[in-house]
Amino acid sequence: MSVTLDFDWGIDRGQIAKIRFQGLDHEEPLPGSSVLYSFRKGYEDNVSAVLKHSPDEAKKQLDAAGWKPGADGVREKDGKRLEVGYTLLGDDALGKATAGAFAAMLKPVGIRLNIKKADEADFSTILSDRKFDLFLSGNRSMDPFGARCLCDFSCSDRDSNLTGAGSPELDKEIRATTEIADVDEQVAAVNKVEREALQEYALPPCTAGPRRTA
Template sequence: MYFNTKSPVLADKAVRKALEESIDRSQIAKIQFQGLDYTEPLSGSAVLYSLQKGYEDNVASVLKYAPDEAKRALDAAGWKPGHDGVRVKDGKRLEVGYTLLGNDPLDKATAVAFAAMLKPVGVRLVIKKADEADFSNILSERKFDLFLSRNRSMDPFGAH
């Protein structure tokens, strides 16, 4: 997940951390593997596969699913629950855009799952559809708040 730290709402480190703690990676994996007779451990590296020499899980110790902690962090950062459950600070609602490329059903299901996970914490996720051809432009010009991109390596030596 890419966070646009130049986005006004995501410039706040507490908000970024709360978003990370609100996402259940194991649920996202279930969505991605839906319909397949397949499971695997959650990825702990963006460089090596778990079966490769030198692999270390350097994600699990720093990225945890903890929505209650996320709520407390947002409270401490001044984001208070609004009348509709969406948090508010200085009159601004805690709304974050999520850029969804293309029409892949699994990507749509993932976006909807993100929105459902963030809602109880008090974050409104606004899903914004974009054309796959705009991928490079969206990233290079930072036309996003949140953006999901995965390495899909066909290389047996990992993602490079």
């Protein structure tokens, strides 16, 4: 069942960031790219060019796709309820609050979020076997030229693309950017292709987080 397009319009990344950074002396703009930092030359907010928080738009798209609200508000289509799993690792308060926020955001849209608890020791297996619908995870980039990492996130034939989204056609466009010698031209090309990749609505960046400067 493909509901990713409608799903992400219902998520308020700003609210998730507030929850994640509560109690910290930290504020940041929402990340607009999975591979380029906001302070990187050539950075563009590719996420906002494709996706904005709009529950009304989410409802509109779900209506158009044939998902109609049931008696309890959860949408249904062809006898199936629109329920999505959220894999929650561990039992910490922050994780629970984040999962609860996702559930609260999606409920008015007509999507029921089923929070499934898992042991932290199963982290690698969950990712490698893709045993999730919605999963909040992170990575750390040590590469100042993050543009070259786009394929790791978005090429459909890469194991590191944890969602499995993409297509051979998009893979070809992504790999073409790695052949561009001029760094500025490469970054411009990556911005363009990343906007296409984000239209898969599979791996939108949520927060960046504070950096250690020690």
